[in-house]
Amino acid sequence: RKEVEQDPGPFNVPEGATVAFNCTYSNSASQSFFWYRQDCRKEPKLLMSVYSSGNEDGRFTAQLNRASQYISLLIRDSKLSDSATYLCVVNRGGSQGNLIFGKGTKLSVKP
Amino acid sequence: GAGVSQSPSNKVTEKGKDVELRCDPISGHTALYWYRQSLGQGLEFLIYFQGNSAPDKSGLPSDRFSAERTGGSVSTLTIQRTQQEDSAVYLCASSLGGPHWEPQHFGDGTRLSIL
Numbered sequence: 001r002k003e004v005e006q007d008p009g010p011f012n013v014p015e016g017a018t019v020a021f022n023c024t025y026s027n028s029a030s031q032s033f034f035w036y037r038q039d040c041r042k043e044p045k046l047l048m049s050v051y052s053s054g055n056e057d058g059r060f061t062a063q064l065n066r067a068s069q070y071i072s073l074l075i076r077d078s079k080l081s082d083s084a085t086y087l088c089v090v091n092r093g094g095s096q097g098n099l100i101f102g103k104g105t106k107l108s109v110k111p
Numbered sequence: 112g113a114g115v116s117q118s119p120s121n122k123v124t125e126k127g128k129d130v131e132l133r134c135d136p137i138s139g140h141t142a143l144y145w146y147r148q149s150l151g152q153g154l155e156f157l158i159y160f161q162g163n164s165a166p167d168k169s170g171l172p173s174d175r176f177s178a179e180r181t182g183g184s185v186s187t188l189t190i191q192r193t194q195q196e197d198s199a200v201y202l203c204a205s206s207l208g209g210p211h212w213e214p215q216h217f218g219d220g221t222r223l224s225i226l
Contacts, residue, residue, distance in 0.1 A: 034214050042219075043202055043217040043218060043219055043220050044154070044202075044217050045217065046214045046215075046216065049214060087153075087154075089214075099144075099215060100156070101146075101153055101154040101156075102153065103152070103153035104153060
């Protein structure tokens with residue numbers, strides 16, 4: 001099983017739609033989780049951290065399920081500007097290590 | 112405030128030449144990471160520096176790749192005897208580090224093309 005797995009998509013949705021992405025991770029010792037977005041030919045940018053209790057930032061909601069080892073990102077009322085690749089990021093666990101980036105899920109919001 | 116700065120933004124060189132890529136992290140960030148990303152692919156971890164600890168070099172693809180971080184700040188990634196498969200965007204990121212994992216902030220990257 002890969003350390004971090006995401007459905008590559010693409011997810012093609014109309015403006016205003018609600019879309020959800022899931023990401024699974026293999027290391028049960030992982031403690032930190034993030035969603036990044038990456039626009040075409042640009043660097044990844046932090047979208048939001050994912051907390052155990054779930055968290056919301058405007059139209060974006062992130063949730064963590066430790067038992068099943070997956071995190072999710074929900075985008076409500078999709079905008080054209082949401083079109084990007086969404087990267088799931090998980091730390092490798094323990095006191096050493098690094099963040100592992102998923103290959104990303106591509107979202108395309110159409111008018 | 113200033114973000115992560117990388118230079119050059121683009122580098123074109125001939126196969127077999129050595130290249131040096133520079134990263135200037137956000138001030139106060141103790142952790143620094145190098146990644147590379149080939150066209151249409153995910154991020155590939157290369158190396159990680161945390162404070163004065165020995166770097167985690169587990170992602171370096173070959174001994175042609177090396178990196179230094181002088182004075183706990185600026186880092187240089189060196190690729191010797193470049194090959195065409197080294198062509199990619201090389202991204203540097205920094206974070207606060209510490210016992211709790213902090214999100215990484217990325218520079219704009221260096222687009223490396225090997226002819």
